[in-house]
Amino acid sequence: MSTPPLGTPDTTGAVAPWERLIAVIRERWDIVALVVLAVAPLVLPPLGGALGGQVTTLFIYCILALGLNVMVGYTGLVHLGIAAFFGIGAYLFAILTVPMYPFQMRFLTAAVVSALATAGVGLALGAPTLRLRGDYLAIVTLGFGEVVKVTLRNLEQITGGMKGLNPVPPPGAGLTIGGTDLGLAFAIDPRWFYYLALLALAGVVLAMRRLENSRLGRAWVAVREDELAAEAMGVSATRVKLSAFAMSSAVAGLAGCLYAASLSTTADPNAYDFNRSIMVLCAVILGGLGSIPGTLLGVALLVGFDTVLAPWADSAIQQWNINSSGSSLLTFSGWRLAIFGVALILVMRYRPEGLVPSRRLAAELHEVHA
Amino acid sequence: MTFFLQQCLIGLTNGALVALVALGYTMVYGIIRLINFAHGDLIMLGACLALTLVTGLGMAGWTGAATWLGVALLVVLCGLFCGGLNVAVDRLVYRPLRNAPKLAPLVSAIGVSFIFMNIGLFWLGPADRSFPELLPATNLFAGGGLQFTAKDLLVIVVVVPLMVALSVLVKSTRFGKAMRAVSQDTTAAALVGIDVDRVISATFFVGGFLGGAASVIYGLYINTIGFQMGFQNGLYAFTAAVLGGIGSIPGAVVGGLVIGLVRALSSAYVGERWTGAIVFAILIVILVFRPEGLLGRSTKEKV
């Protein structure tokens, strides 16, 4: 891999200005991306419209993927049921806010409570199953995902069955600022949600960075690299894995809250099925395990492809009237799966450690090959 | 009592089909430790071919022995097709990744599964397609109040010999020995002169062949195929393989039968709507108490 070590002070001396610019972007990709994303809806009208709503969804998936990254990337545990925790977060949040139930909490309180409760569910599942070896644990998470989906569907009295819980009030419902009802503003202009999700994503990214270099974060990686050695050094593998499980679930739960709030419904339980788990897992691996920019890029590519690019391409084809016969061979969505599949295979073939490998992982791989 | 027996019969028949698919997972996993996500979709493509052949040959009009011969022909043709496809995919996609990080082949397998689904979408169209009933629907147990028709029998008639043949192949032939050797230690196997790549290819072929056979039985037994059928198929079969102890051939069979029975009995006594949850809840409980699956051997971690 030729990722140059970031932060090397080579950019002094006689360097062309664009090269310096590229160096700055590399070094400070996070700030650049944040500023670009923050300004974009104000200068690009489509982002203020429906596209903005789709990008909001993208941000939410980024949060979900960062949560999954804690387990799969840092700790090396394959998790095939992250969507279940996403769903549990969404439903708990809905139960705490919809008019059907007596709680009717404010957005922030409800989000915190449901994220914590989702972490609790994660602990309850993790405690008995974490001693399972790799692929057996993966299948337990998969099975748990199916159990949750079926249960959400069947406990109609609590979850509304296939109707879902509906309507989830927008954040700030009931609050008025400068004469405008904040809840109504959220409901009408998708940009409010855009910024809320962006803010939440920025917060999660910041928290993940802190965690990466914390004692706990290093313990996660130690367990991933060699569980026995880590145990020998006095790290309790079980406790470390459990904390990863809980952290992962909490972040997924938080993403679920935002998801339910942005759709104003929990949607039906099928929204939290295995397909979703797999999609997010692919995004994390494609981007680069354990790498925050990689995870974000992976989601942007995979989910963006499905929710932003594909619908856009379809309606473009329709508007240019290329496909008058209506054949599915001539629609973009007809080829969506194949394009997706080829992309996954090619990336894994030529960059098996992901598009933006984590620095730590890349360094290790190089060591091995050297 | 008749009701209970009927449900068990349905469960075992369904389970036998699940087991046949599970074998494809367990063989590939046993040899290269890959959860072959595309296996279910491979079977879907096999079923596409079977449907095309059935329509093309006008098999719906055949009767008696001709039908059974035709079914045997279908099994062989679809088996060869799926086996060949599986080998080709291994050659093109998985082989270059033998030394890549562990999750890279997994994601590639998901990619292959998407490509297969897209092919199936163009082949079958978006809606489910009916697979003609080739076998007579007469009840073989006419007297006893039980329903067991020719197509139920077909599942048993095809699945049992295939499983026996597979056990013989793995246990008592040179190839089987080589396979087990590669499964245990690839490097050591290569050192003693086994052509590892060829053994892996052959394993993919056998797994694919069983999948192809399963696709024909699936079409004749369930009578509906669609481009998304691979997913559910794969989910239950893979679960069966893990439940039995992934990598273990008798384990896959036992796992498949257990899943079939659990599904039938929970539909009968708890309610159809809960079957999905019960199957997986039982899976989790079993794995908590037997972390290596029902028949899996516990492996000591090497230091």
Next chain:
Amino acid sequence: MPMTGRVRIAAIALGMAFMALVGGCRPADPTLVKIVSSLPRTGSAKQQSDTIVRGIRMAVEEAGGRVGPFRVEYLDLDDSTAAAGQWTSEAEAANARRALQDPDVMAYIGTYNSGAAKVSMPILNLGDLLMVSPANTAVGLTKPGLGAPGEPEVYRPTGRFNYTRVVPADDLQGPLSADWAKKRGVRRVYILDDNEVYGKGIADLFDERCRELGIEVLGHDSIDAKAQEFKSLMASVKAAKPDLVYFGGTTQTKGGQLAKDMASAGIDALLMVPDGCREQVFIDSAGAANLEGRCFVTFGGLPPEKLTGKGQAFVDRYREKFGELPEAYAVYGYEATCVALQAIREAGVKDRRAITDRALAIRDFDGALGSWGFDANGDTTMRTLTVSVVKNGGFEFEEILDANPEDPAP
């Protein structure tokens, strides 16, 4: 780590963004109105939605692509994704937002699935955008007191109405089906549904009415629409010995497979299914032999071959154009579009509220479905229900069930 610096920059950027959040719309083209539809265009419902879209396109073409002073543009949006194979809340919400944010969009034809309507209704309601559904039949969407608590008000955050449908709701179809069964001499029924908003809703109404009529309900279970076979379930049904099996669901939620497994389990009871199964694909996927003479399908309104007047003309034109008889819902797509076009024409201005009010005020509409109007809830006043039986591999008209005997059928 200069965290604080980053945080500051981020805060400034976000702050600027929030301040500038007010307003800012794209200029609209004053001579253009857009009609969008949001239907499942990928996955298993595609065949049905194809015919609806054809109906919509025919209505726009017949209007010459113009309505009043405006040019009409039609955009066919998809509320399903290839990954899901069916409609998703996400795609439906995205479509609704897209329509809402586009100032040229004046009517939203959709949705096909009642569950999807629950997602888009509250969003479109905020912009008073007219919604005409060609296929939603769940009662809770419009009828106070019949759906879940809080329905239908929860779908109207502004308190104003913007939703209409040209198809009769399930409060007609479910109970009338039970009445028909009673008349037919059915005494014992086994009820199944697909656990979806539409299927479960109609099965529950059927169930309720059966109990009122004294028909014995032997069991009521929901299937998993993703399951592949129902052999165990059918063994249970067989053991209960029903006269009739009712399935509340659609072709896409395994109606065909149920019929198949019912036959192969050796059950000789009648099978009754609602309009969600009234499409040729249902017969194809079930196998005609398994349905022959014993499967009865209810449908709100008249089937294509029974339409008269404008409806018949539509069917003829459709057949001429596409070489086949339209599916049952094609004419509803056509009618929904005609309603939207008439509302735009009558309003004469490009104002969503005015157009929506015009549509809601339609009391006498002389269209392809006959003569009908909207009631105070935005529901059609058409109360005709037909029963067809599967014969010779197709649907054959059996009889008209009318909710109001004093009101003669058209």
